[in-house]
Amino acid sequence: MSVRNGGDLVVESLTALGASTVFGLPGQHALGAFDALRRSRLTYVGLRVENNAGFAADAFARVTGEPAPLLVSTGPGALMTLAALQESAAASAPVLAIGSQVPVAGLGGGRHGYLHELADQKASFRDIVKSVHTVRTASQIPSAIAAAWESASTVPYGPVWVEIPQNVLLAPVTVPPVTSLRAAPRPLEPRPELITEAAQLLSGARRPVILAGGGVVRSGAEVELRALAERLDAPVASTFGGKGAFPWEHPLSLRSWLEDRHTTDFLEDADVLLVVGSGLGELSSNYHTFRPRGRVIQIEADLGKLESNHPALGIHSDARLALAALCDLTAARSSEGAAAEAAAELLARVRDRIDGQDLALEQQVLAAVREALPEDSPSFWDMTILAYWAWSAWPGPMHSAQGAGGLGYGFPAALGAAAADPTKPVLAVSGDGGAMYSIAELATARQYALPVTWLIVDDGGYGILREYMTGAFGEATATELARPDFTALAESFGVPAVRTTPEALREDLAKALASPGPSVVVLPALLRMFAPTHVH
Numbered sequence: 001m002s003v004r005n006g007g008d009l010v011v012e013s014l015t016a017l018g019a020s021t022v023f024g025l026p027g028q029h030a031l032g033a034f035d036a037l038r039r040s041r042l043t044y045v046g047l048r049v050e051n052n053a054g055f056a057a058d059a060f061a062r063v064t065g066e067p068a069p070l071l072v073s074t075g076p077g078a079l080m081t082l083a084a085l086q087e088s089a090a091a092s093a094p095v096l097a098i099g100s101q102v103p104v105a106g107l108g109g110g111r112h113g114y115l116h117e118l119a120d121q122k123a124s125f126r127d128i129v130k131s132v133h134t135v136r137t138a139s140q141i142p143s144a145i146a147a148a149w150e151s152a153s154t155v156p157y158g159p160v161w162v163e164i165p166q167n168v169l170l171a172p173v174t175v176p177p178v179t180s181l182r183a184a185p186r187p188l189e190p191r192p193e194l195i196t197e198a199a200q201l202l203s204g205a206r207r208p209v210i211l212a213g214g215g216v217v218r219s220g221a222e223v224e225l226r227a228l229a230e231r232l233d234a235p236v237a238s239t240f241g242g243k244g245a246f247p248w249e250h251p252l253s254l255r256s257w258l259e260d261r262h263t264t265d266f267l268e269d270a271d272v273l274l275v276v277g278s279g280l281g282e283l284s285s286n287y288h289t290f291r292p293r294g295r296v297i298q299i300e301a302d303l304g305k306l307e308s309n310h311p312a313l314g315i316h317s318d319a320r321l322a323l324a325a326l327c328d329l330t331a332a333r334s335s336e337g338a339a340a341e342a343a344a345e346l347l348a349r350v351r352d353r354i355d356g357q358d359l360a361l362e363q364q365v366l367a368a369v370r371e372a373l374p375e376d377s378p379s380f381w382d383m384t385i386l387a388y389w390a391w392s393a394w395p396g397p398m399h400s401a402q403g404a405g406g407l408g409y410g411f412p413a414a415l416g417a418a419a420a421d422p423t424k425p426v427l428a429v430s431g432d433g434g435a436m437y438s439i440a441e442l443a444t445a446r447q448y449a450l451p452v453t454w455l456i457v458d459d460g461g462y463g464i465l466r467e468y469m470t471g472a473f474g475e476a477t478a479t480e481l482a483r484p485d486f487t488a489l490a491e492s493f494g495v496p497a498v499r500t501t502p503e504a505l506r507e508d509l510a511k512a513l514a515s516p517g518p519s520v521v522v523l524p525a526l527l528r529m530f531a532p533t534h535v536h
Helices: 006-016 028-037 050-064 082-091 138-153 166-170 192-203 214-218 222-232 261-268 319-329 338-355 360-372 385-393 410-420 441-448 463-473 486-492 505-514
Strands: 021-024 043-046 068-072 095-101 132-134 160-165 208-212 236-238 253-255 272-276 295-300 313-316 379-381 426-431 452-458 497-499 519-524
Touching: 006 028, 006 138, 006 166, 021 028, 021 050, 021 410, 028 068, 028 095, 028 166, 043 410, 043 441, 050 068, 050 082, 050 095, 050 410, 082 095, 095 138, 095 166, 132 138, 138 160, 160 166, 192 272, 192 295, 192 313, 192 319, 208 222, 208 261, 214 222, 214 319, 222 319, 236 261, 253 338, 261 338, 272 319, 295 319, 360 385, 360 505, 379 385, 379 410, 385 426, 385 463, 410 426, 410 441, 410 452, 452 486, 452 505, 486 497, 486 519, 505 519
Parallel strands: 021 043, 021 068, 068 095, 095 160, 132 160, 208 236, 208 272, 236 253, 272 295, 295 313, 379 426, 426 452, 452 519, 497 519
Antiparallel strands: none
16 A cells, blocks of 8 residues: 655645646655655656756746756766756756755765765755755655745746755655645836836937847747837847847847847947846857947846846846836837838848858758748757857747756757647757767657657767867867767667758758657758857
């Protein structure tokens, strides 16, 4: 007969909070929680490496907007999630990571010799996640998980860490089953005097410009952003994390060419620049070459990013709430077509610069991927040259690991998105170097029949590092890689695979995306990046 234990309190708490899916990988200290999963209504998706399970949870959180539970074991299992949680922190993805711990008697730093023992496991997470929650008794589990859920889902979103000792997870409990839990995220509203001041600056601006970051997308503020841009007749550029925040083909769209000096100059020339949901970090500032000449208004939910790079009228707020308030107070203005004309001229200058660099192959490949992918299908991109092109040139929403910049994100993240909605195909894009980080997850894709098509661009090594090193030192070191026959390897997992060419890519990729279950498309190609403009 089944006896309820601490693990049951974990799954009951997650269920009561609205969780539907748990990602993870079992380990000895966490077996109490994993055993309880079979007595719950939760769907479990098990990956082969904890870091990849973290990436899958990250993607699930991004596409659903809800905290994604991640369940792992102590010590090595816990530590393997750190790179994924760093990405979730940088990208503000609400991942609720739950790890086991050594028995309660081993907490506190004593050297008792328990398996997986660390002197202070939670210290490894404290500088990465939003909050850390340690449980010592079974009765603490529901409240700790509810507090962690609330922390993760309160703007700015982010990952959290909960740890529960092995003996607490295994011990029988007399605590009644959890039937309801409340974890209400606190709204982050703007201060009214700051909105009034910002509205006055924008209403009186002669050349207002808006830079939309990932905070716009996370808060669901696309409607409010467009309304304000049209009210102000202000051009809008989107950061790489903010792709999809503003319509790509809108007359006021500057698109996302932030690694281009023409765009940097345009943003600098604004007499009032409204930055929404961006910290103006390295990528969004063209590697910190951006020097605004006018007033900057910055709306940012993450207090640590507010005015961290440039002086501004800083408004600590959720993007949607602040933009809605600005729409109500900002006076309508018209440039009589001058703003749209300036946007079009900027894009023409960017296009001329790209067209002068003999990059037809790269544009052909990206166009083929765009044409093959159904409009409502999400895409997840690893840190690879084609993804760096997509940051600037992809016309709609996309997800990448550009927050923390680690390799191996694309494929496991796509699996997480497919678990969230298995009715539509999902695209993953990797280079051959990044693909090797997550090749084991072909088994996961096959086991759960997840509809993910994995495009692997095989250039024989770490392509972007090859370019960086050759440019800086005249030759590259440690960038060339032996790699497997990816098509044969995929087929050994029972995953259909095809080797393609740039000319056949659109057709092969579209066919793979239209087929049920996982598939792999391998494109041998040596792609190049467009020339940087931040290096003089």
